[in-house]
Amino acid sequence: EADIYQTPRYLVIGTGKKITLECSQTMGHDKMYWYQQDPGMELHLIHYSYGVNSTEKGDLSSESTVSRIRTEHFPLTLESARPSHTSQYICASSSVESANTGELFFGEGSRLTVL
């Protein structure tokens, strides 16, 4: 089992609220990622980081923001949630070696519902 944790697993909030999804890994991986996944659809990369103080936007445009102040921590924030943000957000990490083979270690996901 990979040591990557996400909280909360489920979150239901009202429109306009600020939310932060937490992601932590204890494997010492430099690379971390956030994916967004809607039911029956593929995972879309929305943010990634190669290390502390490094963050980049992914392929899918997202109004969320991320930070990487510590190697093990990669939180995702929505300043003002909207119903269109309802989705599953999955965090992942990889070492340099595993990234070269395309292997990511995924968290269990955070299912966000915005009313």
Add this chain to the structure above:
Amino acid sequence: KNQVEQSPQSLIILEGKNCTLQCNYTVSPFSNLRWYKQDTGRGPVSLTIMTFSENTKSNGRYTATLDADTKQSSLHITASQLSDSASYICVVSDRGSTLGRLYFGRGTQLTVWP
């Protein structure tokens, strides 16, 4: 158009039966292809990786094949169990970038009935 297409979209089989899931890709250049298993409400977990030179690889009851010429891969599950019910995702990695850009299929939703 997605560069990784999986079929069927969903599949229902009886416990103990075998099944084969398909993955066709157009990603180029090709580095490797992974099959992931994603249980409902969980993150994906890697089952097997196929590199350019590999044709067949087994992991317990799972056997993956790769035809790099036709850009097709399959995942065969033998003697299915109820715990095999999950989404199986094909992920292709290209070559050249540090990130090793990943292309995700939409998955095949497998349901195993008792």
